[in-house]
Amino acid sequence: MAALRVVEALGGNRAVRHVLRWSLACAPVPRRTAAHFTFQPDPEPTEYGPTQKMNLFQAVHSAMDNTLAKDPTAVIFGEDVAFGGVFRCTVGLRDKYGKDRVFNTPLCEQGIVGFGIGVAVAGATSIAEIQFADYIFPAFDQIVNEAAKYRYRSGDLFNCGSLTIRAPWGCVGHGALYHSQSPEAFFGHCAGVKVVIPRSPIQAKGLLLSCIEDQNPCIFFEPKILYRAAVEQVPVEPYQIPLSQAEILQEGSDVTLLSWGTQVHVIREVADMAQEKLGLSCEVIDLRTILPWDIETICKSVTKTGRLLISHEAPVTGGFASEISSTVQLMDSMELGVTGHSWNDPQ
Incomplete structure (x- = not known):
C-alpha cells in the first residue's frame, strides 16, 4: 500500500516500522474507490453559483x-x-x-x-x-x-x-x-x-x-x-482557479507532504495515519501547477515544518521531486547554481 510505504518512511527505525506494519495489517480496511488510494472530495463550493x-x-x-x-x-x-x-x-x-x-x-x-x-x-x-x-x-x-x-x-x-x-x-x-x-x-x-x-x-x-x-x-x-x-x-457556470498557486489542504507543524494529481489523496491518507500512529502533525499541499510551480508556498511551509516529503507517480530518477527538493535546499543553503534561465511568465 502506497500510504503505508510513506508512513514507514516517516516512522524512523526498524522497530517503529515493524509496529506500524503489524498494527496497520490488523486494522480495519476502509472502502477504497481505487487500488492505491481513497478519493477525498472537497467541500461544495458556494462562490460560483449552482x-x-x-x-x-x-x-x-x-x-x-x-x-x-x-x-x-x-x-x-x-x-x-x-x-x-x-x-x-x-x-x-x-x-x-x-x-x-x-x-x-x-x-x-x-x-x-x-x-x-x-x-x-x-x-x-x-x-x-x-x-x-x-x-x-x-x-x-x-x-x-x-x-x-x-x-x-x-x-x-x-x-x-x-x-x-x-x-x-x-x-x-x-x-x-x-x-x-x-x-x-x-x-x-x-x-x-x-x-x-x-x-x-x-x-x-x-x-x-x-x-x-x-x-x-x-x-x-x-x-x-x-x-x-x-x-x-x-x-455549472464557468469559473477559474489560479495557475501557479499551490493549495494547502491541511495545516501542520512537523512535516510538509507535497504531491499533485491522484497522489494527493495518498498523502492525505498518510497525514491521517501519521497523526494516528506517530502523533505527527502533517502539512498537506497540492502543487497543482507543475510549471511554473509555487516556490514561495512550498518554501514557507518547509521553513515552518523543517521537513519535506514529496510523492509522485512518475519514476524517481529525474522526477519533478528532484527539482523541488533541490530548490528547497538551495533556499536553505543559498548555494549558487550556474545554469540557464528558469521559467518566467512573459506576461
Whole structure:
C-alpha cells in the first residue's frame, strides 16, 4: 500500500516500522474507490453559483462546453474527439457545436500539436487532445521547440498562447506500459509552456478553464483513474482557479507532504495515519501547477515544518521531486547554481 510505504518512511527505525506494519495489517480496511488510494472530495463550493454532481471527465466536459459556448473561435480536435473520446470527455459536443468546431484528426500527435499551434497563432482558441499522455512524445518537438518558443523567437510579435493540450495521465488498472505513464517531468525543463495536473473534478474544471484563458501554451494532464472514481459537486457556470498557486489542504507543524494529481489523496491518507500512529502533525499541499510551480508556498511551509516529503507517480530518477527538493535546499543553503534561465511568465 502506497500510504503505508510513506508512513514507514516517516516512522524512523526498524522497530517503529515493524509496529506500524503489524498494527496497520490488523486494522480495519476502509472502502477504497481505487487500488492505491481513497478519493477525498472537497467541500461544495458556494462562490460560483449552482452546482451539479460530476465526476472528473464530466467536469472536463463541462469546462470545454462552457468554452465553446462563450468563445466562437474555440475548436477542439484530436483522435476520436468527434466520437466523444476514449474517456467520453467530448461526448455530444460535435452534435451541439458542429463538425467544424469539434473534429477528428489522423493518428499523428506531432500533426495534432502542429495544427494546434497554427490555429492558435491565427488567433483562435485551440484545444488539442492527445489520446494518452504516453503518446505525447511524438509531439515533443512541436511542444518544446515550436509552441514554447514561438513568443520568444518572434520578439513577442506572434504567440500561440491560446493553445491548450489535454491528455489523460497517470497509472490505472490494466494500463500497462503505454497507458500508465506520468511524463510531466519531461516538460519541467521547458521554459514557455505551463504544466497543470488537477486532483479532483472541482479543480479540473477551474484549472482547465484557466489554462484555456491563459496567454501561454498549457499542457493539462488529467488523472484518468479519477475520471469516474472522483465525484464532487461542481459549479455549472464557468469559473477559474489560479495557475501557479499551490493549495494547502491541511495545516501542520512537523512535516510538509507535497504531491499533485491522484497522489494527493495518498498523502492525505498518510497525514491521517501519521497523526494516528506517530502523533505527527502533517502539512498537506497540492502543487497543482507543475510549471511554473509555487516556490514561495512550498518554501514557507518547509521553513515552518523543517521537513519535506514529496510523492509522485512518475519514476524517481529525474522526477519533478528532484527539482523541488533541490530548490528547497538551495533556499536553505543559498548555494549558487550556474545554469540557464528558469521559467518566467512573459506576461
